Amino acid sequence: xxxxxxxxxxxxxxxxxxxxxxxxxxxxxxxxxxxxxxxxxxxxxxxxxxxxxxxxxxxxxxxxxxxxxxxxxxxxxxxxxxxxxxxxxxxxxxxxxxxxxxxxxxxxxxxxxxxxxxxxxxxxx
Numbered sequence: 001x002x003x004x005x006x007x008x009x010x011x012x013x014x015x016x017x018x019x020x021x022x023x024x025x026x027x028x029x030x031x032x033x034x035x036x037x038x039x040x041x042x043x044x045x046x047x048x049x050x051x052x053x054x055x056x057x058x059x060x061x062x063x064x065x066x067x068x069x070x071x072x073x074x075x076x077x078x079x080x081x082x083x084x085x086x087x088x089x090x091x092x093x094x095x096x097x098x099x100x101x102x103x104x105x106x107x108x109x110x111x112x113x114x115x116x117x118x119x120x121x122x123x124x125x
Contacts, residue, residue: 037110038068043080048108050085050096051122052115057081057094067110 037045042064049055049063061077081087085094106119 042073046080047084047096047100047103048110050094051101051104052118054088054093054095056092
């Protein structure tokens with residue numbers, strides 16, 4: 001018995017065509033422009049997070065890693081915290097030193113609208 005090749009059955013889901021071909025370099029560039037926080041100095045990133053609330057060191061590290069952090073920066077977090085933050089011995093949390101609040105940029109790219117509103121309240125005090 002000889003088997004015949006099956007008749008080509010049209011695919012029930014037509015292939016989706018892109019209007020323009022996708023260039024991976026452009027996609028990568030686009031994600032980097034949205035995540036400009038990771039391009040900022042590590043100290044500034046720490047300062048702008050602590051401006052909103054107190055963090056324990058592991059929480060702060062996790063939050064910074066979410067935005068992207070390199071090993072060299074990760075290793076100097078302790079030094080930066082000594083410079084810009086006060087340690088609360090009761091719960092081992094860090095809060096921003098008062099005089100550092102002058103360095104806060106209200107239009108920081110990592111802030112969403114809620115963060116900006118809460119920052120306004122904090123700075124008004």
